Structures are given as C-alpha cells and as structure tokens.
Amino acid sequence: MINQEQTIPCPTCQHKIHFDTRQLMMGVQFVCSNCQSAIGLAPESQPLVAQTIQKLESLKATMSQKSSTLN
Amino acid sequence: MPTIQNQPLIPDFTKELDIESIISAPLVAVSKANAVMVSGQTQFLLEYCFTKTADNNYQPVLIEMQLTRGIADETKQPGDPDYIRQETMTFTVPLLCIVPMNSLAVDKVTIGFDLEVTSAVNQPSQPTNGSSKSVLDNKAQLNGKVTYSPQPNTTQPGNNRQRSQLSSKINVNLSAANLPLPNGVLTIIDLYTKGIQPAPSKNNTPAV
Numbered sequence: 001m002i003n004q005e006q007t008i009p010c011p012t013c014q015h016k017i018h019f020d021t022r023q024l025m026m027g028v029q030f031v032c033s034n035c036q037s038a039i040g041l042a043p044e045s046q047p048l049v050a051q052t053i054q055k056l057e058s059l060k061a062t063m064s065q066k067s068s069t070l071n
Numbered sequence: 072m073p074t075i076q077n078q079p080l081i082p083d084f085t086k087e088l089d090i091e092s093i094i095s096a097p098l099v100a101v102s103k104a105n106a107v108m109v110s111g112q113t114q115f116l117l118e119y120c121f122t123k124t125a126d127n128n129y130q131p132v133l134i135e136m137q138l139t140r141g142i143a144d145e146t147k148q149p150g151d152p153d154y155i156r157q158e159t160m161t162f163t164v165p166l167l168c169i170v171p172m173n174s175l176a177v178d179k180v181t182i183g184f185d186l187e188v189t190s191a192v193n194q195p196s197q198p199t200n201g202s203s204k205s206v207l208d209n210k211a212q213l214n215g216k217v218t219y220s221p222q223p224n225t226t227q228p229g230n231n232r233q234r235s236q237l238s239s240k241i242n243v244n245l246s247a248a249n250l251p252l253p254n255g256v257l258t259i260i261d262l263y264t265k266g267i268q269p270a271p272s273k274n275n276t277p278a279v
Contacts, residue, residue, distance in 0.1 A: 042135035063108045
C-alpha cells in the first residue's frame with residue numbers, strides 16, 4: 001500500500017504539494033495549488049527511485065512472511 | 072542455513088491456559104510483527120536512503136527533481152506570444168522524502184474468540200510494604216481455553232438466552248490500530264523535507 005498522504009513543500013512557495021510515488025515514477029508532474037509550479041522526477045533519478053521502491057516492496061513481502069511465522 | 076516454510080497454524084484449543092496468556096498472546100504476536108517490521112525498516116533506511124561516509128557518518132541519498140513554472144519576460148509586452156515562457160530547473164531532494172515509509176506497519180488487527188473458564192485458582196499476590204493481610208493479598212487466577220460457539224441466531228431469541236446463562240464463557244474482542252512512525256524518524260523526514268530549497272544543480276538551467 002502506498003501512502004496517500006505524502007507531501008513535499010513547493011520549492012517556490014513552500015505550499016504542500018501532494019504526490020504519489022508510483023505516479024511520480026511514471027513521469028507524472030504534480031502541480032502546486034498555490035503558485036502553479038509543477039514538480040516531477042528527473043529522468044536521471046527514475047531508475048534509482050524505482051529500484052528503491054522495488055526493494056521496499058520486497059522488504060514488505062519478506063516482513064509479512066516473517067510476521068506470519070511468529071504465531 | 073535452514074529454510075523456513077509456511078506451515079498451517081494448528082493451535083491446541085483443548086489445552087487449558089492462563090486467561091491472561093490467552094488474551095495477550097495475539098497482541099504479543101502483533102507487537103512482535105511490528106518489531107520485525109521496524110527493524111527491517113531501519114535497516115532499509117540506512118542501506119538504501121543513506122550512504123555511509125568514511126568517518127562513519129550517514130549522508131542522505133539525493134535524487135533530482137524538476138520544477139517547471141511560467142516566467143514572465145519583462146522585455147516583452149503582456150500580449151506577445153512569448154511573454155510567458157516555461158522554464159525548468161532541477162533541484163535535489165533526499166530520497167527519504169519520497170519513499171512511502173510509514174506503510175510498513177500492522178494496519179489494523181481485530182481478533183475475536185470465545186473463551187471458556189475451566190478453573191479458578193486463588194493465588195497469593197506479592198506482599199506490598201509488609202502491610203497486614205487484607206482482601207487484596209490474594210488474587211484469582213482464571214484458567215480457560217478457547218472455545219467455538221456458533222453465531223447467535225437472531226430469529227431464535229432462545230439461543231441468546233441460553234448463551235447468556237453460560238456464565239463461564241467470555242467473549243473476547245481485541246482491536247489494535249497501527250502506530251505512527253517513531254518521532255525520531257518523523258523528525259528526520261520533516262527536517263529533510265523542510266530543507267528543500269530551489270537551488271539549481273545544473274549550470275545550464277536558469278535560476279527562478
């Protein structure tokens with residue numbers, strides 16, 4: 001489950017911009033509702049973020065497996 | 072290294088146990104699961120979101136993001152087609168700020184089972200301050216076992232009455248909600264997130 005409450009402050013006006021990491025990885029830009037600036041992930045950083053999210057998903061699967069064996 | 076395989080959990084419901092243990096066991100299991108997740112989460116943070124420097128300090132892994140906004144060209148008139156042009160600048164953000172970390176927790180646990188009290192033992196409690204004997208010096212230890220009882224049938228009110236007469240049966244409902252991230256991790260994320268400033272990292276992009 002991806003956290004739906006993720007925000008990042010707008011570099012221009014510091015207003016909170018809500019974003020979704022998965023959509024960010026797909027190249028979606030998120031617009032600041034205050035100053036209309038759009039932020040997106042730079043193409044150079046997409047592989048690193050994708051790899052990290054994949055590791056996180058893998059960790060979650062492993063943790064779920066481990067916690068189910070604790071009983 | 073031995074491999075752990077998923078095996079079906081077959082608890083022995085016929086075994087008599089201390090009621091405190093029966094009720095607390097599921098919560099202890101959830102707590103252990105959360106501890107495992109927090110441990111893995113910390114390891115993940117240090118391994119993928121930080122790099123260890125030579126002097127044993129951790130530096131955040133930075134990623135690049137792009138900011139696009141319209142810039143008004145003051146050399147042109149507001150009616151000109153190129154009066155507002157889109158400019159893109161690059162800024163760096165700690166990877167930690169965009170990784171959805173707080174999803175690693177037990178979301179919600181609801182456990183319900185029926186318990187049958189099988190015996191009650193009168194046990195002396197710990198002496199406190201050498202005070203004289205009183206009613207509080209003894210405590211009751213209830214033993215019981217998990218039992219199965221069918222769902223109450225609403226069309227037959229007699230069933231409910233019959234169940235309420237079984238005073239040795241207890242219906243236990245436990246619920247536990249997830250905990251937020253520890254304050255330390257939240258503070259780190261908050262500090263890094265607030266520290267985002269529009270500092271250009273490439274020389275060929277114009278400053279906003």
